[in-house]
Amino acid sequence: MTAESVTSLGRASFAERSNRIRTIWLVAVVxxxxxxxxxxxxxxxxxxxxxEIVAALGGRVDSVxxxxxxxRIPRTILALLAGAALGLSGAIMQGVTRNxxxxxxxLGVNMGASLAVVVGVAWFNIVSAQAYIWxxxxxxxxxxxxxxxxxxxxxxxxxxxxxxxxxxxxSVAFSSLVIAVVLSRNDISGGIRSWQVGGVGGATFDRMSHxxxxxxxxxxxxxxxxxxxxxxxxxxDMAAGLGERVALARAIAALGAILLCGAITAICGPIxxxxxxxxxxxxxxxxxxxRWLLPFSALIGAxxxxxxxxxxxxxxxxxxLDVGIVTAFIGAPFFIWIVRRQRVREL
Amino acid sequence: xxxxxxxxxxxxxAVTLMWxxxxxxxxxxxxxxxxxxxxxxxxxxxxxxxxxxxxxxxxGLSFGLAGASFQIMLRNPLASPDIIGISxxxxxxxVFAIVVLQLDGPLVxxxxxxxxxxxxxxxxxxxxxxxxxxxxxxxxxxGVSAMMxxxxxxxxxxxxAWDLQEAMRWLTGSVNGVQLAQSFPLLLALVxxxxxxxxxxxxxxxLRLGDDAAAxxxxxxxxTRIVVIVAAVAMIAIATAVTGPISFVAFxxxxxxxxxxxxxxxLLIPSALVGAVLVLAGDYCGQFLLPSRYPxxxxxxxxxAPYLIYLIVRVNxxxxxx
Numbered sequence: 001m002t003a004e005s006v007t008s009l010g011r012a013s014f015a016e017r018s019n020r021i022r023t024i025w026l027v028a029v030v031x032x033x034x035x036x037x038x039x040x041x042x043x044x045x046x047x048x049x050x051x052e053i054v055a056a057l058g059g060r061v062d063s064v065x066x067x068x069x070x071x072r073i074p075r076t077i078l079a080l081l082a083g084a085a086l087g088l089s090g091a092i093m094q095g096v097t098r099n100x101x102x103x104x105x106x107l108g109v110n111m112g113a114s115l116a117v118v119v120g121v122a123w124f125n126i127v128s129a130q131a132y133i134w135x136x137x138x139x140x141x142x143x144x145x146x147x148x149x150x151x152x153x154x155x156x157x158x159x160x161x162x163x164x165x166x167x168x169x170x171s172v173a174f175s176s177l178v179i180a181v182v183l184s185r186n187d188i189s190g191g192i193r194s195w196q197v198g199g200v201g202g203a204t205f206d207r208m209s210h211x212x213x214x215x216x217x218x219x220x221x222x223x224x225x226x227x228x229x230x231x232x233x234x235x236x237d238m239a240a241g242l243g244e245r246v247a248l249a250r251a252i253a254a255l256g257a258i259l260l261c262g263a264i265t266a267i268c269g270p271i272x273x274x275x276x277x278x279x280x281x282x283x284x285x286x287x288x289x290x291r292w293l294l295p296f297s298a299l300i301g302a303x304x305x306x307x308x309x310x311x312x313x314x315x316x317x318x319x320x321l322d323v324g325i326v327t328a329f330i331g332a333p334f335f336i337w338i339v340r341r342q343r344v345r346e347l
Numbered sequence: 348x349x350x351x352x353x354x355x356x357x358x359x360x361a362v363t364l365m366w367x368x369x370x371x372x373x374x375x376x377x378x379x380x381x382x383x384x385x386x387x388x389x390x391x392x393x394x395x396x397x398x399x400x401x402x403x404x405x406x407g408l409s410f411g412l413a414g415a416s417f418q419i420m421l422r423n424p425l426a427s428p429d430i431i432g433i434s435x436x437x438x439x440x441x442v443f444a445i446v447v448l449q450l451d452g453p454l455v456x457x458x459x460x461x462x463x464x465x466x467x468x469x470x471x472x473x474x475x476x477x478x479x480x481x482x483x484x485x486x487x488x489x490g491v492s493a494m495m496x497x498x499x500x501x502x503x504x505x506x507x508a509w510d511l512q513e514a515m516r517w518l519t520g521s522v523n524g525v526q527l528a529q530s531f532p533l534l535l536a537l538v539x540x541x542x543x544x545x546x547x548x549x550x551x552x553x554l555r556l557g558d559d560a561a562a563x564x565x566x567x568x569x570x571t572r573i574v575v576i577v578a579a580v581a582m583i584a585i586a587t588a589v590t591g592p593i594s595f596v597a598f599x600x601x602x603x604x605x606x607x608x609x610x611x612x613x614l615l616i617p618s619a620l621v622g623a624v625l626v627l628a629g630d631y632c633g634q635f636l637l638p639s640r641y642p643x644x645x646x647x648x649x650x651x652a653p654y655l656i657y658l659i660v661r662v663n664x665x666x667x668x669x
Contacts, residue, residue: 101486150656161482164489165425166659172594173652176645179519184639272493321501328497335490336473339483 022286029299033080036306040076041069044313078203078267079309079323080302083274085215085264087301088222089257090275091282091294095229096253097148100338101160103276104140104261108170110270112143113262115174115181122185129210137214137262143170144258160339199322200268200309207267214263219298221256226290229253233288271324273331274301280338304330348608352620356404359627363400364392367635398527402589403626403643405533406522407596408541409586411622413579414597415604415614416544419551420575421484424658427598428583431488434592435495436466437584441591442502442517456532456588463584466491467576519644520593522630529589536585540578541619547574548613594644595651596625602654625650 042053048065055062056069086104093102104110116139120126126135147170151163228249231239236246261275282296305323308330312321364376375388380397414427428434440462444450450458470491474484499517516523544551550571553561558568583597603625604617626643629650633641 150659153660161486162659164486166656168430168489169652169655169659172648172655176519176594176648176652179645180637180639180641180649183641183645272497319505322504325497325501328493332490332494332497335493336487339486339490340473 018287022292025285025296026299029296029303033299033303033306036303036310037076037080039310040079040306041072043310044068044072074203074205074208075200075309076306077205078200078208079306081208081215082200082264082268082271083302083305084298085218085260085301086271086274086305087278087282087297087299088219088294089260090277090301091279091290091297092222092225092229092253092257093144093275094279095225095232095290095293096250096257097163098233099160099163100280101164101276101335103273104144104257104265105270105272106164106167106276108143108147108167108174109140109258109261110265110272111171111174111178112139112141112146113137113265114270115139115178116142117266118178118181122181129207133211133214133263133266136266137259140262140265141255141258143174144254146170199271199324200305201320201322203267211263211267214259218256218259218263221252222260223294225249225253225256226294229290229294233290269324271305271327273327273335274305276338277331277334278304280334349616349620352607352617352624356620356624356627359624359631360400360404363403363627363631364396367391367396398525398530399522399630400627401527401530402522402525402533403630404623405530405537406586406590406593407623407626408619409533409537409582409622410593410596410626411600411604412537412541412544412615412619413582414599414622415601415618416551416575416579417597418601419614420554420572422555422557423485424598424602425485425655427601428579429592429595429597430492430655431470431485432490432492432495433463433467433470433488433580433583434587434597435492435499437463437580437587438517438592439495439498439502440584441588442499444588446502446505453532456585459584459588460581463580463587464577466495467580471576516591516642516644518591519642519648520587520591520596521642521644522590522626523642525589532585533589536582540582543574543578544582545615547571547578548615551575551615552613591644593626593629594648595655596622596629596647599625599647599651599654602658 041057042048042050046065046068048056048069052063052065053069056066057073061067061070090103093104093107094100096102113136116135117132120131120135126132147163147166150170151159151166228244231242231244232246232249234242239246239249264271278297278301279293282293282300285300286292286296305327308326309323312323312326315321361373361376365371365373369391371388371392375385376392378385379388379392385392410429414429417431418424418427420426437459441455441459443462444455444458448458470484470488473491474487496518503517550561550566553564553566554568554571556564561571562568600618600622601614604614604621607621608614608617625647629646630643633643633646637646
């Protein structure tokens with residue numbers, strides 16, 4: 001047996017084994033997701049017995065308990081959608097920028113969407129849900145491009161530090177402007193303030209239906225970009241050598257990510273850190289191949305957000321904690337952990 | 348230059364006392380300050396404008412002095428207490444003390460100081476790995492302050508009775524509705540901890556050259572560090588317990604002061620004066636010069652963020668590393 005065939009054999013068996021591991025993880029993650037769904041429907045401010053839950057799932061809303069459970073169903077679905085969208089868009093952003101700290105929150109995307117919506121509501125009288133979403137997506141895109149441009153100026157490109165600082169500065173500036181707009185308009189301040197802390201409470205199928213087209217387009221574009229992101233991960237020169245149009249590939253993938261997080265921010269408000277944590281977790285589980293990484297990020301993002309929402313309902317009884325606060329508490333220590341790892345500069 | 352800055356501050360102070368919604372002649376203001384009862388001026392000047400102006404000046408002095416000390420000690424303009432999370436930590440502690448523990452007065456300040464020191468130690472410890480690298484310190488600080496901010500948002504959301512203005516105080520900083528009595532802890536802290544920092548001015552100057560050079564010049568680096576951290580954090584925390592974390596004042600003061608007086612000589616006193624001018628002028632703009640009334644933190648936040656971006660761009664262009 002030649003040395004070459006030994007290595008190729010070893011590589012094949014490694015690939016096979018890691019595919020088996022990936023499949024095992026896939027099954028485990030899907031099982032966990034189903035369990036979280038069950039918990040999310042079963043647990044809430046109001047204690048409801050199993051017979052009532054089953055009856056409510058069957059579509060009956062005869063008693064208060066059943067109605068409470070029925071209200072948890074759209075909430076659960078929104079949490080799943082939001083988590084999947086945020087996890088996926090985080091994975092794309094980290095792939096596109098090749099920066100371990102890229103995340104919709106840190107890139108200032110959430111604040112950009114917030115500012116755009118607030119300005120739209122206060123000065124341009126936007127009321128329709130459709131317009132709301134367009135405005136949020138435009139704001140998200142503008143601030144992502146702005147932050148990335150500032151962060152990548154000069155030598156060394158977009159280092160994690162420059163990107164994080166540019167994002168922080170932009171977020172502070174935008175939040176000052178948001179406050180400035182909101183304070184001058186007492187009539188709209190209440191609604192906007194509750195929207196400023198991200199949450200999935202009060203979800204309805206009607207509101208969700210408005211963002212579905214955007215989410216569908218975002219998911220499709222994002223998952224389609226997996227192969228291109230794999231090429232980009234080799235470095236721009238190598239990717240160009242492989243026949244990839246680097247700038248175009250970046251732009252398309254980024255568009256998908258912005259559609260996802262802009263649409264979710266429009267209905268949930270800013271939910272931070274999900275897009276940051278999830279891709280790192282997924283890389284530990286399934287490796288760096290984006291064809292696995294992207295779907296996994298969506299699945300684990302959905303699971304994380306759903307779990308965070310359930311936790312928020314349990315620990316703050318009799319009221320509840322918005323999911324954006326829970327994710328910040330899980331996410332910030334994780335952010336610090338990433339920073340503390342030695343190779344924070346490159347991905 | 349210091350005299351000029353102090354004169355400018357005094358002039359600003361006088362203007363804010365005279366000019367609000369209405370104009371009060373200097374003579375009346377003087378008589379109110381001397382304790383006489385002047386019809387139509389005692390309330391406006393004595394109850395509304397004076398406490399606000401005094402608190403703005405004291406908080407600005409504290410933020411400017413403490414921010415400059417941190418930036419000089421760590422040799423990095425980004426290492427100011429408001430960027431690395433110490434201000435958010437103190438603010439979170441103050442909110443917790445007021446809303447959850449129902450404390451008030453000096454107890455809130457003490458709580459904020461203890462928590463501020465705790466957060467400072469936490470950030471320092473978390474960014475320690477074969478020494479503290481500036482980059483890691485700043486990134487860890489950004490993470491910690493994200494957590495503190497969401498804690499503040501959570502605590503405020505539990506206390507539904509709070510109005511928006513009051514919530515703004517703890518999120519961006521405001522001197523709205525302060526009372527003169529609240530200025531005493533600030534004044535004490537300024538005299539005691541500020542004095543402590545000023546006695547260390549020479550050592551701080553030496554630290555600018557690097558830790559090794561400072562040690563060679565006879566500075567006890569470890570002790571200077573501890574004194575500076577404790578004093579600066581205490582000043583930040585006590586001021587924050589009253590006014591909230593007024594965005595970016597600590598971060599902006601020293602660079603502006605350096606522009607004005609140059610980098611020769613100690614920046615501590617000029618930075619403190621610039622901080623006071625920033626808060627006073629920012630509050631005045633927020634109250635009277637803009638179409639609607641804004642807390643001072645919104646004004647300084649809107650000023651400071653572009654400067655931070657400018658700093659990133661400029662450092663990029665010169666090719667230095669942040």
